[in-house]
Amino acid sequence: MSPSLREAGLFAGLALLVAGIFAWLGAAYGVRMLAEAACYAIIALGLTIQWGYAGLFNVGLMGFVAIAAFTTVLVSFPVNDAFWQGDGPLMLGQAALTLAIGVAVTVLLSKSTRIGLPKGLRTALTLVAAAITYLAVQGQLDPAAALIEREAGFVGGLGLPVWLGWVAGGLVAGLLGWAMGRITLGLRADYMAIATLGIAEIVKAFLKNADWLTRGTLTVSPLPWPVPTPQELGFVASRSAYLAVTAVMIVVLYVLLERAWHSPWGRMMRAIRDNEVSAAAMGKDINRRRLEMFIVGNFIIGLGGAALITFTTIFDPSSFAPLNHTFLIWVMVILGGAGNNLGTIFGALLVYVIWIMSEPVALFLFTSAEHWGERAFGWQAPDDLYTRALQMRVFVIGLTITLVLRFAPKGLLPEKVVKYD
Amino acid sequence: MPEAGLLAILPMNEIVFFLNKVVIAGFIIGSVYALGAVGVTLIFGILRFAHFPHGDMMTAGAFAALVLMWTFPGAGAAVGLPTAFVLMPIAMAVTALFAVALDRTFYRPMRKAGVKPVVMVMTSIGVMLMMQGLLRLFAGTGTRQLYVDTDAKDIYRIPLGGRDLVITEPQLLLFATTIVAVVALHLFLTRSRMGKAMRAVSDNPDLARVSGISIDHVVRTTWLIAGALAAAGGTLLALDVTLKPDLSYNIILPVFAAAIVGGVGQPYGAIAGGLLVGFSETLAVFNWSVLLRPLRPYLPEFIEIPAKLAFVPTEYKIVVPFFILVAVLIWRPTGIFKGRVNT
Numbered sequence: 102m103s104p105s106l107r108e109a110g111l112f113a114g115l116a117l118l119v120a121g122i123f124a125w126l127g128a129a130y131g132v133r134m135l136a137e138a139a140c141y142a143i144i145a146l147g148l149t150i151q152w153g154y155a156g157l158f159n160v161g162l163m164g165f166v167a168i169a170a171f172t173t174v175l176v177s178f179p180v181n182d183a184f185w186q187g188d189g190p191l192m193l194g195q196a197a198l199t200l201a202i203g204v205a206v207t208v209l210l211s212k213s214t215r216i217g218l219p220k221g222l223r224t225a226l227t228l229v230a231a232a233i234t235y236l237a238v239q240g241q242l243d244p245a246a247a248l249i250e251r252e253a254g255f256v257g258g259l260g261l262p263v264w265l266g267w268v269a270g271g272l273v274a275g276l277l278g279w280a281m282g283r284i285t286l287g288l289r290a291d292y293m294a295i296a297t298l299g300i301a302e303i304v305k306a307f308l309k310n311a312d313w314l315t316r317g318t319l320t321v322s323p324l325p326w327p328v329p330t331p332q333e334l335g336f337v338a339s340r341s342a343y344l345a346v347t348a349v350m351i352v353v354l355y356v357l358l359e360r361a362w363h364s365p366w367g368r369m370m371r372a373i374r375d376n377e378v379s380a381a382a383m384g385k386d387i388n389r390r391r392l393e394m395f396i397v398g399n400f401i402i403g404l405g406g407a408a409l410i411t412f413t414t415i416f417d418p419s420s421f422a423p424l425n426h427t428f429l430i431w432v433m434v435i436l437g438g439a440g441n442n443l444g445t446i447f448g449a450l451l452v453y454v455i456w457i458m459s460e461p462v463a464l465f466l467f468t469s470a471e472h473w474g475e476r477a478f479g480w481q482a483p484d485d486l487y488t489r490a491l492q493m494r495v496f497v498i499g500l501t502i503t504l505v506l507r508f509a510p511k512g513l514l515p516e517k518v519v520k521y522d
Numbered sequence: 523m524p525e526a527g528l529l530a531i532l533p534m535n536e537i538v539f540f541l542n543k544v545v546i547a548g549f550i551i552g553s554v555y556a557l558g559a560v561g562v563t564l565i566f567g568i569l570r571f572a573h574f575p576h577g578d579m580m581t582a583g584a585f586a587a588l589v590l591m592w593t594f595p596g597a598g599a600a601v602g603l604p605t606a607f608v609l610m611p612i613a614m615a616v617t618a619l620f621a622v623a624l625d626r627t628f629y630r631p632m633r634k635a636g637v638k639p640v641v642m643v644m645t646s647i648g649v650m651l652m653m654q655g656l657l658r659l660f661a662g663t664g665t666r667q668l669y670v671d672t673d674a675k676d677i678y679r680i681p682l683g684g685r686d687l688v689i690t691e692p693q694l695l696l697f698a699t700t701i702v703a704v705v706a707l708h709l710f711l712t713r714s715r716m717g718k719a720m721r722a723v724s725d726n727p728d729l730a731r732v733s734g735i736s737i738d739h740v741v742r743t744t745w746l747i748a749g750a751l752a753a754a755g756g757t758l759l760a761l762d763v764t765l766k767p768d769l770s771y772n773i774i775l776p777v778f779a780a781a782i783v784g785g786v787g788q789p790y791g792a793i794a795g796g797l798l799v800g801f802s803e804t805l806a807v808f809n810w811s812v813l814l815r816p817l818r819p820y821l822p823e824f825i826e827i828p829a830k831l832a833f834v835p836t837e838y839k840i841v842v843p844f845f846i847l848v849a850v851l852i853w854r855p856t857g858i859f860k861g862r863v864n865t
Contacts, residue, residue: 158640160647235833284848288855290640291572294647295778296851299844302771310837423771428651431644489659496655502648503628506641 108443108514115451122454129336134457135450136340136412139347142449143405144426145433146354146442151398153440153516154367155391156374158290161281161297163426164304165399166406167418168277169270171308173407174258174321174416177266181257184249189256192245196238203234246313255316263327267407274403275396277304282395286388301423308418315418322415347408351446354401358442370394371440424495429456432501437512444514459497463490533816538685540813544804550693550762551776552800553700557755558773559780559792560707561748567724567787568744569629571642575650576752577774579621581657581767583753584760586620587613588668595670606668607695610757614750621749622742624649657767665764668757692761699754704793707747711789716743724787772840776803779843783850785857794858799843806833806842 123131144166151157159165184190207230213223249256281300285293308315315321323330328342361367373380373387381387406426410416429452437448467490505512558580565573590609591597598605606613628649632642678694679686711717716739722730723740731737759773760766780799784791811831834841850857 156640158643284851288851291566291643292782292851292855294574294640294643295572295775295782296844296847298771299775299847302775303838303841303844306838306840310835424651428647431647435644489662492655492658492663494655496652496659499648499651499653499655502651503645506637506645506648507631507635510637510641 104514104517108447111447111513115447115454118454119450122458129340132337132340132344134454136344136347137409137457138450138453139344139351140405140409140412141430141433141453142351142446143347143354143408144402145405145430145437145445145449146351146358147398147401147403147405148430148434149437149439149442149445150358150361150401151394152434153438153445154362154370154374155394155398156290157286157391157395157398158294159297159395159398160294160423160427160431161299161301162402162406162430163421163423164297164301165274165277165402166409166426167301167304167308167421169267169274169403169406170410170416171315171418172270172273172403173263173266173411174315174324175256175266176259176261176269177263177325177411178258178260178321179325180260181253181255184253184256187248187252189245189249189253192241192248193256196241196245199241200234200238203230203237207231207234246311249313255313255321263325263411267327267404267411270407271400271403274406275400278396278399279392282392286391286395298423301421301427305418305421308421315416318417318419320415320417324411324414324416326411326414343412350404350408355442355446362442424498428498428502429453432498432505435505435510435512436501438514438516439512440516441512441514444512444516447514448512456494459494460491463493466490467493535685536812536816538687540808542685542688544801544808546687546689546693548801548804549797550696550800551803552797553696554755554759554773554796555776555780555799556700556793556796557703557751557758558777559784559796560703560789561751562777563781563784563786563789563792564720564724564744565748566781568720568727568740569633569642571639571646572778573748574643574646574774575624575653576748576777577769577771578650578653578657579617579749579752580756580759580773581765581769582620582653582756583613583617583749584668584756584765585657585661585767586616586753587757587760588666588765591668591670598670603695604668604692604761605670606757606761607692610699610754613757614753617753618746618749621745621752625741625745654768661767663768665766668760668765690762692758696758696762699758700793703751703754707789710747716740720744775840775847776800776843779847779850782847783857785859788857788859791857791859799846802846803839803842807836807839808832 119131119135122134144162148159148162151159207227210223210230211227213226214220218226277300281296285296309317311317312319326339326343327346329339331339333339334342369380369385370390372383373385373390377387430449433449433452434445435448436452437446438444464487467486471486558576561579562573562576565571565576587606587610590612591606594609595605597608601608628645629642632645676691678689678691680689681687709717711721719730719735720740720743722733722735723737727737730740776799777796780795781792782795783798784793784795809832814831
């Protein structure tokens with residue numbers, strides 16, 4: 102079967118599936134599902150260029166999504182007057198100034214071998230400066246945080262347009278990716294996996310506990326939308342408008358990524374991915390190129406993550422589960438076909454539809470098992486059977502990953518290998 | 523007596539508090555990390571990939587002990603030790619066999635297909651998710667006690683003047699098991715044929731293969747040891763605190779940090795790394811004001827001692843192993859003990 106026929110067939114099947122869900126559960130539900138799937142598709146595109154183009158192993162998607170979503174809240178949430186009229190901004194400014202001075206001193210000290218200090222002394226001085234900076238900033242931040250929480254709740258936002266928040270979210274995610282990449286890209290891939298997983302947990306811990314900044318477990322809502330909200334237009338119309346915005350983003354990203362794929366830069370990336378040694382022998386700066394790819398990928402992941410959280414209208418730091426935001430997206434990418442942008446979009450839509458539909462299916466299966474077990478053996482089901490039933494989906498995600506890697510490592514729409522004669 | 527005079531000057535109350543909160547707690551959590559990290563580092567050294575489900579394997583081992591405890595509730599009373607501890611060797615054997623089965627089902631086909639190490643890591647993440655799903659499906663998400671009613675959780679209080687030094691029976695058992703495991707592992711790796719073969723494969727797999735070492739045997743032994751130690755670590759941790767099914771990330775990150783800090787492929791390094799990470803965690807969340815308060819009379823007026831002076835608030839504990847990891851990756855990517863898997 103030719104690749105284009107296969108693409109057409111798979112997308113037609115997906116369209117039928119979606120049409121069936123529209124008919125069964127109504128347009129409002131269907132459009133919501135599609136809009137969320139579109140946001141996931143943007144994140145998956147960011148991951149596919151990291152994994153499919155460059156072979157980078159990022160399991161900290163959740164961290165990048167969370168930091169981007171938080172940045173969006175900070176930029177686009179309405180201004181909190183109580184915070185700006187109190188002493189909070191001044192105290193935060195002082196802490197920021199201390200941080201800036203401390204970081205400058207630490208960086209200068211770390212370069213002090215140039216003026217002839219011995220290496221051991223430099224390391225010791227750098228460490229001491231970093232520790233003092235940390236303690237000083239913490240000492241100033243704690244009272245500021247307590248004051249803000251007491252008087253204003255949290256810092257609020259800047260009240261700027263939402264699209265600006267999304268772009269800022271992407272940029273911050275890219276910046277975090279730059280810092281991560283500087284540390285891990287020169288090492289073997291396993292370290293990167295561990296480090297990205299770690300950074301995701303830390304970002305989550307920070308956002309959850311910094312109540313003055315994010316309201317922590319109290320959550321921030323409702324987030325402003327870039328299009329009129331359901332209250333103004335009704336569910337179907339406003340969600341369709343949102344879907345249109347994300348669809349335009351996907352198309353733009355798709356065109357840009359396809360161009361990058363066929364450009365000399367994309368070819369070089371694949372060369373590095375497939376054979377690092379020979380690419381290095383051709384004079385390619387492997388770590389630098391990978392860093393580029395990591396930053397660009399994380400920018401796109403951040404963009405998609407910001408769009409996703411904006412759509413849900415609630416910023417809840419404890420909702421960033423690795424399952425929903427990391428491994429679901431990994432399944433989308435490897436099932437759809439890593440390195441094939443169309444395949445990734447297909448995978449994102451298909452996996453998300455299945456994921457959403459699997460909840461009622463899992464509940465149905467477990468309820469029947471409960472009935473049957475009670476009738477046949479007098480089995481008493483535990484009370485938390487429903488939460489446990491949902492855990493079954495974790496198992497299915499893991500099983501899909503292992504099965505796809507073993508039996509269809511190229512995915513449903515494999516990467517198109519260009520052959521030159 | 524001069525000692526008595528010295529003791530009278532020293533603020534024993536605060537020092538014993540420090541010993542309880544930092545030294546003993548650090549040893550305990552460090553031993554658990556060490557038991558996990560030995561397995562991770564052996565797998566890393568011989569199979570050359572980061573084994574993500576290891577934290578869940580520890581939990582699975584603890585659940586094996588729990589099921590055994592329900593089956594034979596009388597075993598502990600007969601010996602006078604906690605039931606789960608008496609049954610732990612069986613749980614270790616079960617988990618070791620389970621680890622070998624895991625390898626046969628998921629990892630060996632991938633190895634035979636000759637995939638890249640990073641694909642192995644992804645497979646292991648898939649396995650991790652499956653194990654998490656199954657554990658939560660069968661065990662729910664609540665915490666459990668790894669005790670039967672006849673078990674007495676003995677607490678020893680050692681008076682040192684002022685506050686008592688507190689150590690519990692499971693903690694003593696944990697120390698003893700860790701020491702026995704470390705010595706046994708050392709003897710195994712240096713004296714036995716199979717142990718030497720494992721070190722040879724870890725050093726240079728191709729050379730080991732041409733000198734007639736069966737790689738399959740070595741891989742199987744690696745999984746047996748890793749599984750058994752993971753079960754021991756998981757069970758003892760559950761005995762000391764409680765049995766939680768969703769421990770995975772909170773335990774796997776420190777374990778990885780310990781393995782990398784110690785030098786990947788170095789079992790002794792993993793033990794040192796485990797203790798280092800454990801101590802760093804307890805030192806970082808310790809409230810240093812407690813130790814500074816007795817110095818109050820000797821300090822000048824303008825220094826005020828804050829009520830809470832910890833390096834990291836308790837809720838950020840997970841940050842500590844990560845920072846150690848990053849620091850080691852920047853300054854010494856091969857780890858303290860010069861691991862060999864670095865590129």
